Amino acid sequence: SPVVFLHQIERQYRQGDVTLDVLKGAELAVWSGQMVALIAPSGAGKSTLLHIAGLLEHQDAGEVYIDDVPTSNLSDTERTRIRRNEIGFVYQAHHLLGEFTAVENVMLPQMIRGLPKHEAQERGAELLSYLGLKDRLTHRPAELSGGEQQRVAIARAVANAPRLLLADEPTGNLDPKTSEHVFRALTQLVRASRLAAVIATHNLDIAARMDRRVTLKDGRILEVE
Numbered sequence: 001s002p003v004v005f006l007h008q009i010e011r012q013y014r015q016g017d018v019t020l021d022v023l024k025g026a027e028l029a030v031w032s033g034q035m036v037a038l039i040a041p042s043g044a045g046k047s048t049l050l051h052i053a054g055l056l057e058h059q060d061a062g063e064v065y066i067d068d069v070p071t072s073n074l075s076d077t078e079r080t081r082i083r084r085n086e087i088g089f090v091y092q093a094h095h096l097l098g099e100f101t102a103v104e105n106v107m108l109p110q111m112i113r114g115l116p117k118h119e120a121q122e123r124g125a126e127l128l129s130y131l132g133l134k135d136r137l138t139h140r141p142a143e144l145s146g147g148e149q150q151r152v153a154i155a156r157a158v159a160n161a162p163r164l165l166l167a168d169e170p171t172g173n174l175d176p177k178t179s180e181h182v183f184r185a186l187t188q189l190v191r192a193s194r195l196a197a198v199i200a201t202h203n204l205d206i207a208a209r210m211d212r213r214v215t216l217k218d219g220r221i222l223e224v225e
Ligand code: ADP
Pocket: 013, 014, 015, 020, 022, 040, 041, 042, 043, 044, 045, 046, 047, 048, 049
């Protein structure tokens, strides 16, 4: 069964007197080991869909199943637990904590989950080394290049070994060569850990190398070539 199954998702926003129907029955299932590119124009609802899939935002109708568990009627505590343990996020801007080192940024979500410091440190160092950042463990974000910062953000996103990775234009701020490095890092992790991944991107070269491509049209998901 899919890691994430979005079933007939509807979402509206009120903007003054106007109601905006952003999602109108969006349907998407993603299996373990699958990388899905989400390609759609600005304003189509990509971030909204990712926030709903990541249990950061509630849909108005429809259901989000994570590993077959319907999530809409769960308590906030339970949704937070699933989000922390099962779901990793990568954003366009890295959102790393500036006063902490690279490895500390990757340790934090693990320590919030209750792992002992030395275990979090060991896994943090291992993940960063795996992503080619062995020599950057004790650098602070400001001392790293954009591509390196984004690889630290990827390591942080998978620090708690999630089943689902959601990325919102993870290479959006990077030049083509750096985007390539970051995409390879993402792919490496998705393949190694058999994650289900949904990656919103405007980069068609990168999208072409994922397993599936989908778009949002009139609030619905369509598979594209
Ligand atoms: P994308 O990520 O594809 O650019 P978004 O999901 O961010 O699209 O936004 C889809 C539409 O919903 C846009 O028109 C946006 O302005 C609107 N929107 C998003 N979030 C909100 C919100 N919190 N309140 C009102 N409108 C919103």
